[in-house]
Amino acid sequence: MERRIGVAPDRRDNACMSTSEKPGAGGLRRTLSLPWLVFYGVGVTIGAGIFALIGEVLALAGDQAPLAFLLAGLIAGVTGVSYAALIGRFPKAGGEAVFVNRGVGGAFARFAGYGVVATGTISSAVISISFAGYIREFVNLPEFFLVGLVICGLSAVAWYGVRESVVFAAGVTLIELGTLLVVIAFGAPLLTDLPEVARTLTPALNIAVLSGILSSSVLAFFAFIGFEDMINMCEETVAPERTVPRAIFWTLGITLFVYALLAVIAALAEGRDAIVASPAPMARVFEAVSGLSGKPVAAAASIAMVNGILVQIVMASRVLYGMGNEGLAPRWFSSVDPGRQTPARATVFVAAMVLLLALFFPLVQLASATSLVTLGVFALVNLALFRLGTREGAGNLHRRRWWGMAGVLLCLSIAGFQLLIGVTGGH
Secondary structure (H helix, E strand, C coil): CCCCCCCCCHHHHHHHHHHHCCCCCCCCCEECCCCCCHHHHHHCCCCCHHHHHHHHHHHHHHHHHHHHHCCCHHHHHHHHHHHHHHHCCCCCCHHHHHHHHHHCCCCHHHHHHHHHHHHHHHHHHHHHHHHHHHHHHCCCHHHHHHHHHHHHHHHHHHHHHHHHHHHHHHHHHHHHHHHHHHHHHHHHHHHCCCHHHHCCCCCCCHHHHHHHHHHHHHHHHHHHHHHHHHHHHHHCCCHHHHHHHHHHHHHHHHHHHHHHHHHHHHHHHHHHHHHHCCCHHHCCCCCCHCCCCCHHHHCCCHHHHHHHHHHHHHHHHHHHHHHHCCCCCCHHHHHHHHCCCHHHHHHHHHHHHHHHEEEEEEEECHHHHHHHHHHHHHHHHHHHHHHHHHHCCCCCCHHHHHHHHHHHHHHHHCCCHHHHHHHHCCC
8 A cells, every 4th residue: 555654754774874884684785885886887878878879969068068968967956955855865776766655745756766676677778778788799599588687787787786786887997997997098188278178168149059058958868868877776775864965976077077078078079070970989089089999998988888777777676675675666676686675576576677678679769758758857856855844843854855856946947958959950
């Protein structure tokens, strides 16, 4: 039976917080500290998106591409503050669904929870297909075999243990982030030309230019999606009410810093037409600033795809586990493997759905809706903060209630703009 619980003193919430460092009976194992969680957050946020999106953003925003990433970071950051405030009160897996259930109600909570699961599942399927296409350049094996192999293999890692999953993701994150830092290092001489750098950060007072920046910021927003996945690891994190908010801010800060530098370098690099036209734009940026082959960067992009699949499977399974505990999804999903202390049933279900989508469904159209669903979920989380902050006994949430409303308006405005662009074809 669905239960709607407010912010007034709640024994269940207090119990959760007071035992934040102990797994409950049949609960998940708490092994993640701040560094591991930041590794996870950076790994899930900085991934395949930036390697592919830099060219598209550059095509739309031109010299002002860095502003598109800064605006996208603002959109993510506003909701990041709301997530941090809410996780301090409700440190539970299934984050978005839990927040929205407490603040808005079960129907909207189910939309939020299943929306997060859907975006993670679709993203994993799309990335799996892209990964298989890349690998087929080297081995002559059927696509369905490669897709099944990578999904089953990474699902086994996700089932085996959260620490093992995060260690694996952290290793891949070092490769991803290291590759981007190499690009930044070779492009550093461009950053010493301060007048040119300032030009990339100064928007022209021109409707066409401003429209291009806004349009590309919606696209750049894809590259920030993922930081919110950390909240679904809170039942496997030590002292989540303190650790998770700090990890959110560290992740967004690192991500925004790296993206802004890369965008400035891309905007100032020679050969923009080649960068924009390439299916591997980051590799072309590296070639432009270094004079070396871009193949190592292209290889790192394929590794980023592996990381993207794993972290999305881990995230989606934890959302289903949390929703099962909340009564927002079948209790079947709340079952925990007694040996590994991971949500085994939820992991198997997510893996099966990813495999089904990857093998049998056209995903391009589905993937195009990911940002809209995410913005809708963000709007509901912000609304939950506002509603919870207006109730008696809201405590610290009371001070953040208008921040939540500002987040609602921002997310709906960006989503509305994207819908308008889709209807009008950008004209």
